[in-house]
Amino acid sequence: MVKEPRPGRVKTRLGRDIGMTAAAWWFRHQVRGLLRRVRDPRWNVVLAVAPDRAGVLSRVWPADLHRVPQGPGDLGDRMARVFRTMPPGPVAIIGADIPGVTTARIAEAFAALGDHEAVFGPAPDGGYWLIGMKRVGLVPVTLFDGVRWSTEHALADTETSLPGLRIAHVATLRDVDTVADLRG
Numbered sequence: 716m717v718k719e720p721r722p723g724r725v726k727t728r729l730g731r732d733i734g735m736t737a738a739a740w741w742f743r744h745q746v747r748g749l750l751r752r753v754r755d756p757r758w759n760v761v762l763a764v765a766p767d768r769a770g771v772l773s774r775v776w777p778a779d780l781h782r783v784p785q786g787p788g789d790l791g792d793r794m795a796r797v798f799r800t801m802p803p804g805p806v807a808i809i810g811a812d813i814p815g816v817t818t819a820r821i822a823e824a825f826a827a828l829g830d831h832e833a834v835f836g837p838a839p840d841g842g843y844w845l846i847g848m849k850r851v852g853l854v855p856v857t858l859f860d861g862v863r864w865s866t867e868h869a870l871a872d873t874e875t876s877l878p879g880l881r882i883a884h885v886a887t888l889r890d891v892d893t894v895a896d897l898r899g
Contacts, residue, residue, distance in 0.1 A: 716763045716785065716794070717746055717811045719770055726812065731895035743775060745891070746811045750777060753809075755818045758825070763797050764810070791859025791873075794846065798854045802856065807834070807847035815888040827883035834883045835874070841867030843886045855880070 718725045721744035722735035730738035754760055758778055764770025767784030776782070783800065785793040794808055803874040805828045808817055820836065826851045833850040836845030840864070848854065855877060874882055891897055 716765075716797070716808060717776065718742075718765045718774060719889055726891075728892045729894065729897070733827070733897075741891075741897075742812065745814065746776070749811060749813075749816055750780070754816055755821070760808075763793070765793070767852070784801075790864050791862050795854065795858050798848055798850065798858070799803055801850075803844070803850065805847060805849050807845055809836075809845045810839060810890055812890065812891045813838075813844040813888050815886075820888070821845075823883070823885045828879070828884055831883040833877055834836040834885060835870060836885050837870055837887045838873065838890050839887060841871070842869040842890070843873070844890055845885070846873065 720739040722739040723730065724739075726738040729737070729741065733741075735892045738876050742799045752759065761775055762770070762780050762782045764773065765785040771784055781796070784846040786796050787793075788796075795810055798806055805825055807821060807824050809821070815838045824834045824836060824845055824847045828847055832849045832851070834845070835843045838844050842891060853862050857878065859873060860876045860885070861867055862876060889896060889899060
């Protein structure tokens with residue numbers, strides 16, 4: 716899931732610390748490195764982009780990567796749409812602001828889906844850097860119901876929205892929201 720790296724539209728909490736232009740620059744280069752690190756013949760990389768039209772037409776991201784618009788709504792609405800519209804099979808959604816993501820971490824998540832219906836890559840702040848689902852049947856209609864986004868409850872709330880599913884956790888990785896996260 717990526718946003719166009721426009722000052723004031725992406726990484727605004729980081730932007731309050733280092734300036735909006737610097738935050739957008741950091742995000743653009745972070746995503747560029749992330750995309751180099753996660754390409755692997757074992758899976759397809761698809762960019763879920765925002766804003767929809769500008770993201771699909773953008774020259775910022777590699778032209779060879781398939782793009783889908785995130786669409787309207789909060790983060791849960793947009794991620795649920797990705798889960799529901801991708802071709803059949805397992806899907807993992809990752810955030811673009813996590814410097815520690817590697818192919819080994821993503822492979823670990825897909826492996827966990829072998830005997831679980833869902834997998835999370837927790838973040839130290841109570842959120843998560845990855846959510847994956849096996850998607851053998853329909854994506855639960857309760858997915859992301861009641862999630863308090865951008866709080867220490869996001870992971871627990873999301874797990875609660877998946878009643879009865881076997882859930883695995885993989886490595887905890889930090890995301891970058893503030894200048895302190897850049898130094899951490």
